[in-house]
Amino acid sequence: xxxxxxxxxxxxxxxxxxxxxxxxxxxxxxxxxxxxxxxxxxxxxxxxxxxxxxxxxxxxxxxxxxxxxxxxxxxxxxxxxxxxxxxxxxxxxxxxxxxxxxxxxxxxxxxxxxxxxxxxxxxxxxxxxxxxxxxxxxxxxxxxxxxxxxxxxxxxxxxxxxxxxxxxxxxxxxxxxxxxxxxxxxxxxxxxxxxxxxxx
Numbered sequence: 001x002x003x004x005x006x007x008x009x010x011x012x013x014x015x016x017x018x019x020x021x022x023x024x025x026x027x028x029x030x031x032x033x034x035x036x037x038x039x040x041x042x043x044x045x046x047x048x049x050x051x052x053x054x055x056x057x058x059x060x061x062x063x064x065x066x067x068x069x070x071x072x073x074x075x076x077x078x079x080x081x082x083x084x085x086x087x088x089x090x091x092x093x094x095x096x097x098x099x100x101x102x103x104x105x106x107x108x109x110x111x112x113x114x115x116x117x118x119x120x121x122x123x124x125x126x127x128x129x130x131x132x133x134x135x136x137x138x139x140x141x142x143x144x145x146x147x148x149x150x151x152x153x154x155x156x157x158x159x160x161x162x163x164x165x166x167x168x169x170x171x172x173x174x175x176x177x178x179x180x181x182x183x184x185x186x187x188x189x190x191x192x193x194x195x196x197x198x199x200x
Contacts, residue, residue, distance in 0.1 A: 019056040026053035072130065072160035073191050075181065079159040081129040091130035091195075092122045094164050095149065097138065109138035115152045123157035130195065132162040142166060150174045154181065162195045171196070 006014075029035055030050050039045040041062070044053040069084025081089040098107040099114060114135035122131030133149045140148055146166045153161045154177070165171035174196075175188075182188040 019059055022054045022059055023056055024053070026051045028052075070192070072195065073193050074157065074159040074161075075154070075193070076158035077191070079129075081160050089129040090127055091162050092118065092128060092132040092134050094162055095133040095136035097136045099135065110135035111139055112137040112148055112152060115149055116156050119153050119156035123159060128159070130160050130162050131157045144170060146170050147173050151177065154178075160193050160195075165196050 026044070026046075028049070028051050029038070032047070035045050035047060035050065035052060038052045038054070042058055043055070045051075046053075067084075069082070071083070072081045074080065081091075083089065095115075096110060099110045100107050112135075115133045115137060118134035119131050122128045122134070131153065133153055135149075137145060137149065143166065146164050147170050150161075150163045153163055163174075165174065178194060179185050179188050182191060182193070
C-alpha cells in the first residue's frame with residue numbers, strides 16, 4: 001500500500017516553487033570545476049560568489065536526460081537498494097551528536113562504539129535497506145571522524161551504506177577504501193554501494 005500525503009496540485013506547487021528558487025536565488029557551489037560545467041551548460045554562474053542560478057528550462061532538460069533508476073549494492077551483492085522501480089527503501093540517518101540511552105536519562109555525546117551498535121542494529125532489521133552511523137562520535141577529531149565512521153559502518157553491515165564526507169581529503173580517503181573493497185574504480189562505478197552526505 002502506498003500512502004499519498006500530498007495532492008498532485010500540492011506536489012506541482014512544490015516543484016514550481018523549487019524551480020523558481022533555483023532560477024532566482026540559486027545554489028552556492030564552492031567548486032570551480034563544477035561551476036564551469038554549469039556555465040558550459042548555460043546556467044548563470046557567479047564565479048566570485050560561487051553561486052549558480054539554473055533556469056527552469058535547463059533543469060527540465062537535464063532531468064529528462066537523467067537516469068530514471070539505479071541500484072546500490074552492499075558488500076554482499078544480494079543486499080541492495082533499488083530506486084525507480086516502484087520499491088521502497090528505508091535508511092537510517094547519517095549521525096546524531098547526542099544520544100539518550102534510556103527515557104529517563106540525560107542526553108550524552110555519542111561515540112564510535114555507538115556507531116558500531118547502531119549499524120549492527122540496522123543491519124539486523126530486514127526493512128532497513130541502507131544503514132547509516134546514527135552517531136557522530138564526539139571523542140574523535142572532526143578532521144578524520146567521518147573516516148572512522150565510514151570504516152565502522154562498512155565493517156558492521158553487508159548492506160549499502162550512507163555516511164558523510166568532512167572535506168575533499170577525507171572524501172578521497174574513504175573513496176579509496178571503497179574502491180579497494182570493490183576491487184577497482186571501474187567496478188565501483190558499476191556496482192555503487194553508498195550515498196555520501198557532503199558536509200562543510
